Amino acid sequence: MKTFFKAILNLFPRPILIRLSFIVRPILAVFLKGTNYTDPIDHKSFKTFLPYGYGKQRNNVLSPSTLSLERHRLLWLYLKNETDFFKSNYKVLHFAPEQAFYHRFKTLGNLDYTTIDLHSPLADIKADICNLPFADNSFDVILCNHVLEHIPNDIKAMQELYRVMKIGGWGIFQIPQDLKREYTYEDLSITDRKERAKIFGQYDHVRIYGLDYFNKLRSIGFKVVECDYTSTLTPDEIDKYRLAPGELIPVVYK
Structure with a gap:
């Protein structure tokens, strides 16, 4: 299988x-x-x-x-148990919307929910994350999960995310991260699909993020909380929900 x-x-x-x-x-x-x-x-x-x-x-x-996947279930539990995402009135921007969330978020009456991606059939708007078609301070909440590792100029993407987030807004920017790696490794000269998969873990990834990812976000202006939500769960819960122990959720604020 x-x-x-x-x-x-x-x-x-x-x-x-x-x-x-x-x-x-x-x-x-x-x-x-x-x-x-x-x-x-x-x-x-x-x-x-x-x-x-x-x-x-x-x-x-x-x-x-x-x-x-593990990251989706972890995010769902965090949003459900630790935030007011499902109750408060929010204008939400969701990059590369995941199937696990799309219809559930779309039908929530408290959300003004917009999806965006260059290629996804679930996207309301087709746009480049490095050149977003929105005014400054447009969104209360931004979800951008497992997107930045695909973007050659991730700093520009982070700047755009910061620009369109409202002052007082928040977001979650999950990425595949090697917690044993202090610094991010990238090499944009690697374009072969097999070589990228071998080095970065997937054919369309351009980097492996290390622990310095959080400081990259801080350098843009975000306040960042490195949330280890699995530490609040029991080993039985982690196994039952099939989560990745120790995975950090990057919760950002403007």
Whole structure:
């Protein structure tokens, strides 16, 4: 199964994968129904989750029902338990909207919700993160998760995120991060898909972020909280929800 899913991920572009998933997801959810693991987003339980990864596959991480990964379930729990995201009236900008969240956020009556991406079929607006078509101080909340590692000029992207966030606003900018690495490594001269996958973990990534990521955000002007939300959960909860222990959530404020 691991080899099959890896081949599918690397064969089809992400917009096509998104469309295909609407057909496959209900079948997988029925086939894998069980009691061992629970997706906190929809509260459905399964005997196992699916493997995932463009390069090295991670076992038991992809929810059959919402197609959420560890980072999505962690973010959902954080938003649900530690913020007023689901209650307060917010103008929200969501980059590269994830399927696990898209319809749920879209139907929340308290949110003025806008999605944006260059290629995603779920995006309301097609635009470059380095040149956003919004006025200064436009959004209360910005979600930009696993996007910046794709962007050659991530500093410019961060500056744009800061510009369009309202004063007093907040956001979450998750990235794949090597917590053992002090400094970010990037090499924009590497363009071969296989070489990028080997070095950066995915064919369309251009860097591996280290612990200096948070200071990069601070240098733009953001106040940053490095939130280890998994430290508030029990080992049983971490395993049941299939989370990555110690993953840090970058919560930013302007």
